[in-house]
Amino acid sequence: MPMRKGARRCFPTPEGGGLHVAIMMSAIIEVEHLTKRYGSARGITDVSFQVEEGAALGFLGPNGAGKTTTIRLLMALLRADAGTARIAGMDAWEQSVAIKRIIGYLPGELSLDPGLTGGQILEYFGHLRGGVDQAYLKQLIARLEVDPTKKFRQYSSGNKRKIGIIQAFMCRPRVLFLDEPTNGLDPLNQQEFARMVKEANGEGRTVFLSSHILTEVEQMCTRVAIIREGQLVRVGGIAELKDIKRYEVVITFAAAAPTDAFKQIPSVEQVTALADGHTLRLEMTGELDAVVKAAAQYSVVSLTTQEPSLEDIFLRYYEGDGLAASTGAGSAAKEASHVVQ
Amino acid sequence: MWFSNIYLKTLRDYRIAILGWGLGLGLLLYVLLSSFTKLVGATPAAKAALVSLAGSYDWIAEPIQVATPGGYATWKYGFTILVLAIWPLLVGARTLRGEEERGSMDALLSLPQGRTRVALEKLAAMWTALLAMGLLIGLLGFAGSASANAGIGLGDTLLYGLNLALIAGVFGGIALLISQFTQTPGAAAGATGGLLVLAIIVDMLHRVFNGTEWLSRLSPVYYYNLSKPLIPSYGVNPGGMLVVVAFSLVTSGAAIWLFARRDVGAAIALPAWLRLPARAMTPERVLPVNDWSLRSIYARSLSSALVPTFWWTVVIAGFSGWLVEIVSQTEKNLSALYTSSPTLSHLLSKVGGGDVTTNATLLSFIFVILALLLMAFAVTQVSGWAADEENGRLELPLTTPQSRLTVVLARYGALATATVVIGVLTLAVTALASAATGLKLDGGNLAAATLGMIPLGLLVAALGYLFAGWLRAAVETGLLSFLLVIWFFITFIGPELNWPDATLRLSALYYYGTPLVNGLSVGDTLIVLAVAVVALGLAAFRFTRKDIAH
Secondary structure: OOOOOOOOOOEOOOOOOOHHHHHHHHEEEEEEEEEEEOOEEEEEEEEEEEEOOOEEEEOOOOOOOOHHHHHHHOOOOOOOEEEEEEOOEEOOOHHHHHHOOEEEEOOOOOOOOOOOHHHHHHHHHHOOOOOOOOOHHHHHHHHHHOOOOOOOOHHHHHHHHHHHHHHOOOOOEEEEEEEEOOOOOOOOHHHHHHHHHHHHHOOOEEEOOOOOOOOHHHOOOOOEEEEEOOOEEEEEEHHHHHHOOOOOEEEEEOOOOOOOOHHHOOOOEEEEEEOOEEEEEEOOOOOOOOHHHHHHOOOEEEEEEEEEOHHHHHHHHHOOOOHHHHOOOOHHHHHHHOOOO | OOOOOOOHHHHHHHHHHHHHHHHHHHHHHHHHHHHHHHOOOOOOHHHHHHHHHHHOOOOOOOOOOOOOOHHHHHHHHHHHHHHHHHHHHHHHHHOOHHHHHHOHHHHHHHOOOHHHHHHHHHHHHHHHHHHHHHHHHHHHHHHHHHHHOOOOOHHHOOOOHHHHHHHHHHHHHHHHHHOOOOHHHHHHEEEEEEEHHHHHHHHHHHHOOOOHHHOOOHHHHHOOOEEOOOOOOOOOOOHHHHHHHHHHHHHEEEEEHHOOOOOOOOOOOOOHOOOOOOOOOOOOOOOOOOHHHHHHHHHHHHHHHHHHHHHHHHHHHHHHHHHHHHHHHHHHHHHHHHOOOHHHHHHHHHHHHHOOOOOHHHHHHHHHHHHHHHHHHHHHHHHHHHHHHOOOOOOOOOOOOOHHHHHHHHHHHHHHHHHHHHHHHHHHHHHHHHHHOOOOOOOOHHHHHHHHHHHHHHHHHHHHHHHHOOOOOHHHHHHHHHHHHHHHHHHHHHOOOOOHHHHHOOOOHHOOOHHHHHOOOOOHHHHHHHHHHHHHHHHHHHHHOOOOOO
16 A cells, blocks of 8 residues: 555554554545535535544534535445545545444434344444444443443433444444434533543544534534535634634723724724623624723723634624635635645 | 325325225236136036035135126135235334334324324325225226126125225224334234234134134124125125224224323333233343344344244245145045136146146146245345335444445345245145145155245345335335236236237246146246346445445
8 A cells, every 4th residue: 555645643454453554644534526416406515625543523514514425425325426535545435344444433313223222233233343342332331321221212312322322432443423423412411422522532533523513513623624515615623713703802991981992903893882881892803902902091890702602603604704605615615625634 | 285184195195005906906806807707607517616616615705606707706816805904904003103103203293283183184094095995996896897798787896895995994993003002013013914814714714614603703804704795696794894894993993092192102001911021131131242143234134034934934834734735625626627617727737837637736826826925025025125224224234344245145145044944944834734634746846846936035035125226115115016916917817818928938937837746947947046146236236336325
């Protein structure tokens, strides 16, 4: 197997049984110009990105944006119309069996034999994956507090999800593909799941997590890719996305609020005087420095800033006033889609 | 219009079934009535022989005026026409429980309509569909009668269709009631299927054993058989028909009453004495590490097929053994009929493949039906493959390190194993029955006849896997079933209509031949196996390349 340019890390290939054959590379997931169409319906178009081994990527987008299609292409459940997808250097379609020895997958919609117990399902998939560490499996079952003696049909949706999560994690896969993983989980179990993801990521496992819940991506992932109408509009670190934030600063003055003092500051987009006459609300897009210096000219009672959530950023893209949207998923989006980790 | 209420939406779902069942059974009746004179009623001697034969086969149906077209059709189709009950049986099992299993019942019941109304509209749609099927059967029956001047009026054939629809509906009601006590529609359908067979057997008892009529009266089929509208002089028994209606009202009413009161998604708890004892939860059961059925896709598929394989074996092997017994008892009557009805002799010798005066020839004729049953088994099993993909159950297995080829071949292999088991057990049972009754059958030919069915089962399974590459489960099952019906027609009607050999070769049953009389044709068997291999190869090729449904 050829050595890839920019190689930084050694890891064993699955075919080599983890012992003899090794390649060097930095990206464990490489997607290039991947396209999938469902007749006239939208699929994904010309999606390109890479995920570095050991990264935790949040794949964000609303329903129907193409998140599941992308994951199912990577899982070789769908065949791409154009483009390539590689995992650990192997073609996602041609070498899917080898790839599946190193991945764990939690589908967005879990459909399993309703007549089998949770325990039977886990053992079955354990066998299909070539064996499972029973002690670790029991540990996962205990950790998520699921009763493996119940039949699948008798589980609540949350417990069905837990069975799916356990089967994805139980073989300690090198790459975890998690499609909307917390659907149906209660907040406590969502927290436990987040800890499991962080632990797995901390052990060097790569996490590819699709979601439309931005807070869970913020919590579990280090990088974010945003997909919109089948096209990738942005890939970057959580912090990078926050760089383009629009945030709010609320300043309360001891005397009447000096509205004009802030209107000329470039990073201030909008100034609103609140009804009490002493408080200003500033909508910001850039550095706070000029605002602080301007406020220091007056007697300030309080100054608070509100950090944007990814929700705010996300909405910006979809409201059409974000970087990508403003270019109609054009040049800026294209540029963003080629951001390499 | 079709989406304006639950009744119309449900009726719309049944439109293909109405046409399929109505036209299918109607055509059968048409063919039988229109060909009666030519087939068995040509001469007084043939008619007399038929009357004699029918007396020996009264377990099928009470032989009344069997020398007339209507009497013959009533006797000939006997309980087999109750195959129509399979449709309402499946509908009754699924109509509420199926929606609950899929989770769509929650949404349906969130609408401003009471549960009773929802259930009643669904039940009304089933009954409308059944009556439409009865209407089609009646109309086609009348057409058959008219074409042969059989003298059966339109009212009579319509009453025949109505009576048939009414008895079939009873099993829809029973399935609906049983589904209130089961977690899955499959369990309700299976139990109702068992009750259908039981009801037929219980009705049969009084025709075979004296003094058992009181027992037969417990079966709704008994009351269905009280009416014989195709025999104008016999007519209908309104009381019997009302009892059949009453069966439906009671079972459906009880089902709806229970549905309106129970938790959605839950089953009514059975009394303690009817429940299976709860198994103690051992560590092995919590995580069944050593469970053989979980070790591979093949083992899992085989395990899933165990129960249906058992029951189909009981039916096919049991039927075969019973027929050996029956044939050995009716040897004289059969001989008389053969010699007096050249047309029937011709048909039997063509399909049965030998001298009509031998028992083996008649058995050979009937063995074609057994082969058809084995193919039907394959249809039921292969439908699970397409359904699994449709329901997303292939998604996770395909994300394990199993190639798609392995998955499809493992599933097919399990079905092939079940098919072989049924064939082998049928051989064993038939051989035992033959030995027990003293009926002389060539051992080699018997083995050829029973084991020769296996390639046909494998062929149907392979075609099913091939169709599943493109079609939804319901369409694939419908297409395969249609294929079986067509093959059946070609094989059983074609020779009578002097269809050319090229046409007869279109039926897979043609290649089965007449092994009980003439042994297995290696060439024909290889043709079937070759087609099966090609179909499986294409199916595997398609499956390894297609998008998995989501």
